[in-house]
Amino acid sequence: MFSMSSSLRALIFDLDGVITDTAEFHFLAWRRLAEEEGIPFTREDNEALRGVSRRESLNRMLKGRAIDEATAQAWMERKNSYYLAYLETITPEHRLPGVMRLLDAARLAGMRLGIASASKNARRVLDKLGLLEAFDAIGDGYSVVNPKPAPDLFVWVAGRLAVSPQQAVVFEDAEAGIEAARSGGFWTVGIGAATRGLAHLHYDSMAEVSLEAVTRQLAAG
Ligand code: B16
Ligand code: MG
Numbered sequence: 001m002f003s004m005s006s007s008l009r010a011l012i013f014d015l016d017g018v019i020t021d022t023a024e025f026h027f028l029a030w031r032r033l034a035e036e037e038g039i040p041f042t043r044e045d046n047e048a049l050r051g052v053s054r055r056e057s058l059n060r061m062l063k064g065r066a067i068d069e070a071t072a073q074a075w076m077e078r079k080n081s082y083y084l085a086y087l088e089t090i091t092p093e094h095r096l097p098g099v100m101r102l103l104d105a106a107r108l109a110g111m112r113l114g115i116a117s118a119s120k121n122a123r124r125v126l127d128k129l130g131l132l133e134a135f136d137a138i139g140d141g142y143s144v145v146n147p148k149p150a151p152d153l154f155v156w157v158a159g160r161l162a163v164s165p166q167q168a169v170v171f172e173d174a175e176a177g178i179e180a181a182r183s184g185g186f187w188t189v190g191i192g193a194a195t196r197g198l199a200h201l202h203y204d205s206m207a208e209v210s211l212e213a214v215t216r217q218l219a220a221g
Contacts, residue, residue, distance in 0.1 A: 009167040011113055012170045014173060018173050026046070113136055165185035178195050
């Protein structure tokens, strides 16, 4: 019989909403663009952008409004320039509670650690958090062609970590991320409200996660 406890070899983390909370900065940047262009955009609307690519975020912000490709590119660049300014304010203090405890426990247990983020700014964010060297592999918005909910990014990171999907647990805060990881055959831990009922295990926040509990509960099925 498959034994999770003896087979779990890697933890793979989404970035925004799991390691840190950049969703607020994405919101402020999209809202500024939307206001400049006369498009209504609320905090609630922003929830639909959680974990999806920059391009898909723009599509969702537009809510069916048509713009040409050159305008789309210019708007994404403008939004990103606003977002980059917010990223300058990130420090190691912005690591979410519980993250370092989990990373340290996993290292002690000899596990490999990876990042699988849809963001093209993932390395910059990790650098500002002081975590660029904390992971054995970093998959970001440049790593694969098909974004989440396709499983490609998680499979790419698992390959870099030299583990199979069945040997890895994915931590995700977004529906698209859980769907991606599950369709790739990974174990999943959902973090926060958007993933409730979708993942193998669920916690309201990273502060509640313990490696021992995750390992034990996944092994128990
Ligand atoms: P960028 P994650 C995602 O990060 C964000 O949750 C999502 O809101 C954003 O649109 C996406 O990255 C792309 O980000 O514009 O920086 O390339 O949750 O996958 O770590
Ligand atoms: Mg996320």
